[in-house]
Amino acid sequence: xxxxxxxxxxxxxxxxxxxxxxxxxxxxxxxxxxxxxxxxxxxxxxxxxxxxxxxxxxxxxxxxxxxxxxxxxxxxxxxxxxxxxxxxxxxxxxxxxxxxxxxxxxxxxxxxxxxxxxxxxxxxxxxxxxxxxxxxxxxxxxxxxxxxxxxxxxxxxxxxxxxxxxxxxxxxxxxxxxxxxxxxxxxxxxxxxxxxxxxxxxxxxxxxxxxxxxxxxxxxxxxxxxxxxxxxxxxxxxxxxxxxxxxxxxxxxxxxxxxxxxxxxxxxxxxxxxxxxxxxxxxxxxxxxxxxxxxxxxxxxxxxxxxxxxxxxxxxxxxxxx
Amino acid sequence: xxxxxxxxxxxxxxxxxxxxxxxxxxxxxxxxxxxxxxxxxxxxxxxxxxxxxxxxxxxxxxxxxxxxxxxxxxxxxxxxxxxxxxxxxxxxxxxxxxxxxxxxxxxxxxxxxxxxxxxxxxxxxxxxxxxxxxxxxxxxxxxxxxxxxxxxxxxxxxxxxxxxxxxxxxxxxxxxxxxxxxxxxxxxxxxxxxxxxxxxxxxxxxxxxxxxxxxxxxxxxxxxxxxxxxxxxxxxxxxxxxxxxxxxxxxxxxxxxxxxxxxxxxxxxxxxxxxxxxxxxxxxxxxxxxxxxxxxxxxxxxxxxxxxxxxxxxxxxxxxxxxxxxxxxxxxxxxxxxx
Amino acid sequence: xxxxxxxxxxxxxxxxxxxxxxxxxxxxxxxxxxxxxxxxxxxxxxxxxxxxxxxxxxxxxxxxxxxxxxxxxxxxxxxxxxxxxxxxxxxxxxxxxxxxxxxxxxxxxxxxxxxxxxxxxxxxxxxxxxxxxxxxxxxxxxxxxxxxxxxxxxxxxxxxxxxxxxxxxxxxxxxxxxxxxxxxxxxxxxxxxxxxxxxxxxxxxxxxxxxxxxxxxxxxxxxxxxxxxxxxxxxxxxxxxxxxxxxxxxxxxxxxxxxxxxxxxxxxxxxxxxxxxxxxxxxxxxxxxxxxxxxxxxxxxxxxxxxxxxxxx
Numbered sequence: 001x002x003x004x005x006x007x008x009x010x011x012x013x014x015x016x017x018x019x020x021x022x023x024x025x026x027x028x029x030x031x032x033x034x035x036x037x038x039x040x041x042x043x044x045x046x047x048x049x050x051x052x053x054x055x056x057x058x059x060x061x062x063x064x065x066x067x068x069x070x071x072x073x074x075x076x077x078x079x080x081x082x083x084x085x086x087x088x089x090x091x092x093x094x095x096x097x098x099x100x101x102x103x104x105x106x107x108x109x110x111x112x113x114x115x116x117x118x119x120x121x122x123x124x125x126x127x128x129x130x131x132x133x134x135x136x137x138x139x140x141x142x143x144x145x146x147x148x149x150x151x152x153x154x155x156x157x158x159x160x161x162x163x164x165x166x167x168x169x170x171x172x173x174x175x176x177x178x179x180x181x182x183x184x185x186x187x188x189x190x191x192x193x194x195x196x197x198x199x200x201x202x203x204x205x206x207x208x209x210x211x212x213x214x215x216x217x218x219x220x221x222x223x224x225x226x227x228x229x230x231x232x233x234x235x236x237x238x239x240x241x242x243x244x245x246x247x248x249x250x251x252x253x254x255x256x257x258x259x260x261x262x263x264x265x266x267x268x269x270x271x272x273x274x275x276x277x278x279x280x281x282x283x284x285x286x287x288x289x290x291x292x293x294x295x296x297x298x299x300x301x302x303x304x305x306x307x308x309x310x311x312x313x314x315x316x317x318x319x320x321x322x
Numbered sequence: 323x324x325x326x327x328x329x330x331x332x333x334x335x336x337x338x339x340x341x342x343x344x345x346x347x348x349x350x351x352x353x354x355x356x357x358x359x360x361x362x363x364x365x366x367x368x369x370x371x372x373x374x375x376x377x378x379x380x381x382x383x384x385x386x387x388x389x390x391x392x393x394x395x396x397x398x399x400x401x402x403x404x405x406x407x408x409x410x411x412x413x414x415x416x417x418x419x420x421x422x423x424x425x426x427x428x429x430x431x432x433x434x435x436x437x438x439x440x441x442x443x444x445x446x447x448x449x450x451x452x453x454x455x456x457x458x459x460x461x462x463x464x465x466x467x468x469x470x471x472x473x474x475x476x477x478x479x480x481x482x483x484x485x486x487x488x489x490x491x492x493x494x495x496x497x498x499x500x501x502x503x504x505x506x507x508x509x510x511x512x513x514x515x516x517x518x519x520x521x522x523x524x525x526x527x528x529x530x531x532x533x534x535x536x537x538x539x540x541x542x543x544x545x546x547x548x549x550x551x552x553x554x555x556x557x558x559x560x561x562x563x564x565x566x567x568x569x570x571x572x573x574x575x576x577x578x579x580x581x582x583x584x585x586x587x588x589x590x591x592x593x594x595x596x597x598x599x600x601x602x603x604x605x606x607x608x609x610x611x612x613x614x615x616x617x618x619x620x621x622x623x624x625x626x627x628x629x630x631x632x633x634x635x636x637x638x639x640x641x642x643x644x645x646x647x648x649x650x651x652x653x654x655x656x657x658x659x660x661x
Numbered sequence: 662x663x664x665x666x667x668x669x670x671x672x673x674x675x676x677x678x679x680x681x682x683x684x685x686x687x688x689x690x691x692x693x694x695x696x697x698x699x700x701x702x703x704x705x706x707x708x709x710x711x712x713x714x715x716x717x718x719x720x721x722x723x724x725x726x727x728x729x730x731x732x733x734x735x736x737x738x739x740x741x742x743x744x745x746x747x748x749x750x751x752x753x754x755x756x757x758x759x760x761x762x763x764x765x766x767x768x769x770x771x772x773x774x775x776x777x778x779x780x781x782x783x784x785x786x787x788x789x790x791x792x793x794x795x796x797x798x799x800x801x802x803x804x805x806x807x808x809x810x811x812x813x814x815x816x817x818x819x820x821x822x823x824x825x826x827x828x829x830x831x832x833x834x835x836x837x838x839x840x841x842x843x844x845x846x847x848x849x850x851x852x853x854x855x856x857x858x859x860x861x862x863x864x865x866x867x868x869x870x871x872x873x874x875x876x877x878x879x880x881x882x883x884x885x886x887x888x889x890x891x892x893x894x895x896x897x898x899x900x901x902x903x904x905x906x907x908x909x910x911x912x913x914x915x916x917x918x919x920x921x922x923x924x925x926x927x928x929x930x931x932x933x934x935x936x937x938x939x940x941x942x943x944x945x946x947x948x949x950x951x952x953x954x955x956x957x958x959x960x961x962x963x964x965x966x967x968x969x970x971x972x973x974x
Contacts, residue, residue, distance in 0.1 A: 016685055041515035156378075157603045185377040186542060188603050190586035212515060215588030242590060256520035257590060258549040260572050266527070267549060269520035273485050390872050413874025424872055432865035436887040442866075446873040496869070 002029040003206050004053070004174055009066035009076075011045075011052050013277075020277045022048045022061065023230045027304065032173065035200055035207045037221030037238065039214060041274050044227040046210045050176045052076070053208070054091050055083040070174065089119040092167035092205075096179040098159035101166075102151040108135070108162050109147035112169055119170035134165040138195060157188035161195065168199060175200075178210045193220045214257055218242055223309075226250050229275055229285035236310040246312045248290045284315070292316055327368040327504055327536050328389075333398035333408075335359040335384050339608065356607045358384040360560035361398070363634060366553070368503075371530065371537040373547040373568075375583070376557035379607045382540045385557075386508045389538065390424050402504065413449075420450040423497040427509035429489035433481040440477030443467070443496045452500050466495040470525065487518035491525065498529065506538045511546060523550055544587050548572060556580050559607060559615040561631075566640035576642045576652060578620045614645065622646040686968045693968075696960040703954050707763040714756035715742065719922055724751045730935075733942050746942040748931060757928055758947055762954070764924040768838050769905040773897050775843030776904075780850025781886075781893060787851070788858025789881050795855070802848045810907055811914075814841035818916045831919050838917055842907050849896055857889035891969060898962035902955040909951055925951045 009026040012019050023045035030036045038046040051057055053068055055075070068076040075086055087093070095101050103111055112131035116122060122130065128147070135143035138161040151159055160180065167175050177196065181189040197220050200207050209221055217224050217238060224241050226234040226249065234247040245251045255268035272289040275281060281288060287297040296315050304313040340346065340353040359381040366372045374382040387393045389400060391412035400407040405418045413419050423446070426432040433442055443463045444453075453459040464474035470491040481489055490510060497505060507526070511519040527550060529535060541547050547554055548568060555565040556579060564577040575581045602619040605611060613630050617623040627645050634643045646652050678684060687693045706713060716723045729751035732739045739746060745754040783802075787795035805813065821837040822830060861867060862885065870880050909926030911917035913933075918924040920931060925947045932943030 016682065041517060155603050155606075185604060186544075187377060187582060187586045190588065193588065213588065214516065215590050218590040219588045253517055254590070256517055258520075258523070258543075258545040259590070260545050260548050260584070260587070263549060263569070267520045267524050269524055270517045271521075273487060273518065274515075390868075392868055392871060412868075412871040416874050419872070419874060422872075424869065426865040426869065428865055432869060434866045434884055434888070445870065445875070449873045449875050493869075 001031070003032045003034075003071060005029045005069045006049070006053065007067050007069075009049070009052060009068065010064045011048055011057060011061060012064035013061045015060075017278060019064075021064070021230060022277055023052070023227075026066070026227075026230075026232055028225055028232065028235065030174070030206050030208060032206055033200065033204045034223065035197065035209055035221045037217035037224040038208060038210045038227060039212065039217050039224055040227035041212060043274060043276065045230040046212075046227045047178050048230075049227070050178050050208060050210050054087055054093055054176050055080075088115065088172070089170050090172050090174065092170065092172040092175040094160075094163055094167045094175060094177040094180045097183050098156060098163050099151070101163045102159060104151055107148050107150055108154075112147075112162075112166060115166055116169050130169065131165075134169050135162070137199065138162070138165045139191075140165075156184055157192065160184060160188075160192055164192075164196065164199065168203060168205065171203070172205060174206045174208070176208045176210070179212070180209070181216060182211070182213070189216070190219075196220060214242070214253070226253075229280055230277060231285065231313065232304055233286070233313045234311070235304070235306075240310060246317045247286075247314050248292050248316075249286050252289075252291075284313075325368055326365045327403055328366045328538070329399075329401045330362060330364050330385075330389075331399045331401075333359055333362045333385065333388060333400065334396045335381075335388055335393065336396045354608055357560045357610070358607065359388065359395075362557075362560075362562050364553075364555055364562065364565055366504075366536055366538060368536055369530070369534050370552040371539055371550055372553040372555060373539040373541060373551040374555045374557055375541055375544060375547050377542060377604050379559060379604050380557040381560040382557050383508055386424065386506045386538065386540055389506055390422065391419070416450055420446075420452065420500045421502050422504045422506070423500065423502040424506045424508065425490070425493050425497050425510045427512055429486045429493065429513055430481075432493050433489055435481055437480075438477065439467075439479055439481065439484075439492055440464075442481070443477070443492065443499055446496060446500045450500050462499065463495075466499055467492075469498075470495045471521075485518075486514050487521060490514065490522050494522075494525065494529070498533065498535075501533075503534070504536045504538070506540070508540045509542070510539075512541065512543065519546070526550065544572075544583060556583070559604070559610050561615065561643060562634065562641070563616070563643045564641065565634075566642075570640060576640065576647050577644050578622055578646065578652070579616050582619070614643075620646075622651055683968055687964075690964055690968075692960050693964040696957040696964070699953060699957040700961065703762060703950070703957070704766065706759055707766045710756075710759040710763045714753070714759045715744075716753050716756050718752040718757040718760055726751050730940055732940075745946050746940075748928075748943045749935060749940075754928075754942060754946055757923060758925070758950055761923050761925045761928050761947060762950060764835070764918055764922065765905050765908055765926070765951070765954070768835060768842065768908045768918075768924065769901050771839040772842035772846065772904045772908075773900050775839060776846035776900065777850050777893065777897055779843065780847035781854050781890075783847070784851035784854030785858055785881050785886060785889070788855035789862060789877065789885065791859075798851065799855070802851055805845070806848050808845075810842075810845040811910060813845045814838075814907060814911055815914075815916060817841035817844060818911070831921060834918055834922070838908055838911060841911070842904050845907075846900055846904065849900070850893060853892050853896060854889050857892065858885055861885045861888050895962055895966040895969060898965055899959060902958040902962070905951070905958075906955055 006026060006028050010024050011022045013022055026049055028036070038049060040046045052063060057063065063076050067074055070090060075083065078086065109128065109131055112134060113124070113127045116127040116130055132143045132147055135147060140146055140158060140161060151162070154162065180196065181192050184192060193216055196207065209217065211217060221238050223236065224238050225232050226241065226247065228249050234241060234245065234250050241250060242254060245254055252270040256270060258267060270289055275285060281298065283298040283301055287293045290297065294315065302313045302315045304311045306312060335358050337356045337358055338353065339356055341351065362385060364372060374385060376382050388395050391407065391410055391414065395408050398408060402418060402422065407418070440460060440463045443466055444459050447453040447459050447462065453462055463477055467474050467476055472488060472491055484492065511522050514522060523546065530537060539547065539550055551568040553565065554568050554571045555562050556577065557563065558579050564571065564575070564580050571580065572584065575584055605618065611618050612628060614627045614632050617627040620627065632643045632645045632648070634641050635648060728740065728743065728747055729749050731743050731747045733746040734741045734744050743753045747753055748757070783798050787798040818837055818841055821833060825833055867880055867884055870884055908917055908924060909929065912924050912926030913930045915930065918927045920927060923931065928947040929944055932947065936944050
C-alpha cells in the first residue's frame with residue numbers, strides 16, 4: 001500500500017519568454033516507513049518536486065499536469081485552507097537552514113506546543129509534556145530546562161534537531177526533508193542523518209530526502225530517485241542504483257565523486273553542463289553529454305520504463321531485470 | 323622533495339570582538355577575543371598541494387586571507403620564496419604578490435557582475451603591469467579563455483550569462499593570468515554540483531602539472547582533498563592538529579579528531595554505520611575549551627588534556643598535536659575500506 | 662575539454678537595453694508609459710518654451726498693462742491672444758507657465774544632480790572606509806535629517822541673502838535654491854549607497870581586486886560604484902518630484918524665485934493672493950501643471966522601483 005503517489009507531475013512557470021516547465025512528467029511513489037532519496041544537481045527539479053507535494057509552489061508557478069495522492073486522496077487540487085490543514089498534520093517539512101526555519105522571537109517550547117496543540121488538539125500541559133519528550137527523542141540534553149530557551153541559544157546542529165522535532169511532533173505520515181544537512185558541519189551532518197533514520201524507523205513515518213549529496217543518500221535512504229533536467233531518470237533501491245547504475249548520467253555521477261581511499265590520476269567527469277529549464281534539447285536531455293548516445297536519443301525522449309522498484313529512462317536500457 | 327616555496331611559522335590571528343568601551347563599562351563583561359588562528363606552522367614544497375581541512379570555526383579561511391594579505395597576522399611569519407610577507411598588505415609588494423593568486427569559493431560573488439569577462443580576466447595583468455598594452459593583453463585573455471575550456475568569444479559576455487562551473491573557470495583564468503607560482507584555493511568546488519566539481523578538479527590538476535603550480539587548497543570535503551593533495555593539514559579551532567602526507571592521513575590517522583572526521587563523512591559505499599554517537603559539535607570559538615580544544619569530544623581525554631595544550635610534535639613526515647598520541651594511548655585504526 | 666556557450670553575437674548596449682527585462686516590463690505597464698509620455702510632453706514644453714510661448718513674460722516691454730487680469734480665452738471677456746488669461750501684471754499665463762515649468766525643472770534637475778553627487782560620494786567613502794570617517798559622515802547626515810527640509814532650505818537662503826549684496830539677490834536666487842534643495846536631499850543617497858557599499862566591500866570580487874593591487878580609490882570607483890548605482894536611479898526619480906515641490910513651496914513662501922522670474926510656485930503664490938477676488942485662473946493652471954509633473958515623476962519612480970526589484974520579478 002503506497003502512502004503517496006505522484007503521477008505525471010508537471011510544474012510550469014509562465015514567464016516572459018514563454019512557459020517553462022521546472023519539472024516534467026514526474027512519477028514516484030513511497031510506502032509508509034520508507035526513506036526515498038531524491039538526488040540531482042541544483043536546478044534538476046528535486047526541491048521543486050518536494051515543494052509541489054507539500055503545496056508550496058509560489059505563483060505564478062503552478063501544477064500544470066498530473067496528480068498527487070496522499071493515502072488515496074488527491075491533494076494537488078485542494079483549496080489553500082484545506083492544504084494548510086494537511087501541511088503540518090499529515091505532511092511535515094524540514095528545510096535546509098535551521099536558523100530561518102525557527103521563529104527567533106518564540107521559545108523552542110512555544111513553537112513545539114503551538115504545533116502540537118494546533119494539529120493534535122491536546123490541552124496545554126499535555127502538549128508541553130509531549131514537547132519535552134520530543135526534545136529528548138531528538139537528543140537535546142536536559143530538555144526540561146531547554147524547552148524555554150530561544151533558537152539563537154542553540155548551536156546549528158541542535159537547531160536542526162529542534163526542527164526535526166517540530167516536523168514530527170504533529171505525527172505526520174510523511175516528511176519532506178529538503179537538504180537538511182547541507183548547512184551543517186560534516187561531523188554534525190552524520191548525527192542528524194542518523195537521527196532522521198532512527199526516528200523514521202521508530203515512528204513509521206515516510207521521508208522524502210532531497211539532497212545533492214550522494215553520500216547522505218547512501219547512508220540514509222532505502223530507495224533513490226535520480227533527477228536530471230526536470231525529470232526522473234532512474235529509480236531503484238539505494239544498493240542497486242549506487243552499485244549498478246543503469247542510466248549513463250547516474251553512472252557518470254557515481255564515477256565522478258571523489259572517494260577516500262582511491263586516488264585516480266584523472267577523476268572521471270561528465271562533459272558539459274545540465275541544460276537550463278528553458279534550453280532543454282529535444283529528445284533525451286542528457287544526450288548531448290552522454291558518452292553512449294545513439295541517434296534515437298536526440299530525437300525521442302525516453303520514458304521511465306521498468307517496474308515499481310526499478311526503472312530507468314534510457315533508450316539503451318530497455319530490458320530491466322525484475 | 324623540492325625546495326619549499328612557502329613557509330609559515332607561528333602564525334596567529336586574533337579578532338577583538340569586545341563590545342565598545344562604554345557598553346563594557348555600563349554593562350560589565352570583559353574583553354572578548356577569538357583566536358581564529360592560534361599558532362600554525364607548515365611548509366609547502368614547490369609544485370605540490372597542501373590542503374587544509376576542518377569544520378566551521380577552524381580558521382582555514384582566515385589562514386588563506388592571512389597569506390594573501392587581506393588581513394594582517396597578530397604574530398608569526400609568512401615567508402614566500404625567501405620574502406617575508408607578514409605585515410604587508412594585499413598586493414604589496416607587487417613584485418612578490420604577482421606570483422601569488424587566489425581562487426574563491428563563491429562563483430557568483432567572485433566576479434564583478436558589471437564587468438565583462440575579458441576585463442575581469444585582464445585586471446591582474448593590467449594592475450601588475452605584466453601586459454601594459456591593451457591589445458596584447460586582450461590576446462592573452464583570449465588565450466587564457468581557451469586554456470580553461472571556454473571560448474575567446476566569451477570575453478564579451480557578462481558573468482551572469484555563465485553557470486557556476488564556467489564562472490570558476492573564469493576565476494581560474496584570472497588567477498593564472500600573471501603566471502603565478504602559488505595559488506590559494508578557498509573551497510573552489512564547494513558551491514558546485516558534483517558533476518561540475520570533477521571537471522574543475524581535473525582542470526586544476528592539469529594546470530598544476532603544466533604550469534608547475536603550488537596549491538594551498540582549503541576544503542571541508544575530505545574526499546575532494548584526498549584526490550588533489552600531497553599533504554593534508556587538519557585544523558580544529560585555530561590549531562593544526564595533524565599534518566601528514568595524504569596517503570598516510572587516510573590510511574592511518576593519528577589524531578582523534580581526524581579519526582572522527584573520517585568516521586563521520588557520509589560514505590557512498592553505504593557503510594550504514596551507527597553515527598549517532600554523542601560526538602558533540604564544534605564549540606563556540608570565543609570560549610574554547612581549556613588545554614586541548616578537542617578534549618570535550620575526545621574519547622581519550624585525560625586530566626593533562628584538559629589543562630595543558632599539546633605541542634605540535636613531529637614523527638617522520640607526520641606532525642600531530644595530541645597528548646594521547648605522545649603517550650602512546652591511541653590504538654591503531656583499522657584501515658578504511660577502499661571505495 | 663571545452664565547455665562552450667552558444668555561438669555569440671555581441672549586441673550593442675542599446676540592443677541589450679531594448680531586449681532587457683526592464684524594457685519588456687515598461688512596454689507592459691500602463692502607468693509607466695502614460696507617465697513617461699506626460700513627462701516627455703512637459704520636458705519638451707519646457708525645453709522649447711521660447712518657441713512655444715506667445716510672449717516672453719520676463720520682458721516688461723512686452724506687457725500691456727491694459728490687458729491685465731483677463732480670463733482664459735474661452736470665457737466671456739477673454740482674449741484669444743492670451744490663451745489661459747493674464748495675471749495682474751498682464752503676463753500671459755500660458756507663457757508664464759511654460760517659462761515657469763522650465764525654471765522648476767532646471768532647479769529640480771540641478772538640485773537632484775547636486776544631491777546625488779554629494780550623497781553618492783559621501784556614501785561611498787563612508788561605506789568603504791568605515792571607522793571614524795563613516796561615523797562622522799553619518800552623524801552629519803543624522804543631524805541634517807532631523808531638520809525639516811524647508812527649514813534647511815530657508816536657512817541656506819537666509820545665509821545667502823545675508824552674504825550677497827541686495828542687487829545680486831534676484832540673479833543668485835536660482836543658484837541659492839539649487840544649493841538649498843540639493844544640500845537637504847543628499848542624505849538618502851548617502852545612506853543607500855553606504856549600505857550597498859558595505860555589502861559589496863565584503864564580496865570576493867573586491868578581495869580579488871585587492872589581491873591584484875588595485876588601489877582603494879580604484880576599487881571604489883571602478884568596482885563598487887557601478888554595483889551600487891541601481892537604487893540611486895529610483896531615488897533620483899522620486900527625488901525629482903520632491904525637489905520640484907520643495908522649490909514650489911519655497912517660492913510660495915516668498916524665498917524662492919522672485920516675482921520677476923516666476924517659477925510655478927511663484928505663480929501659485931501670486932495667484933493665491935487674488936484667488937478670492939475671482940481671478941481663479943492664475944492659481945489653478947500652474948497648480949494643475951505642477952501636480953501633473955510631480956505625479957508623473959512619482960508614478961514613473963514607483964514603477965522603476967518595482968521593475969528593478971529582483972525579488973518581485
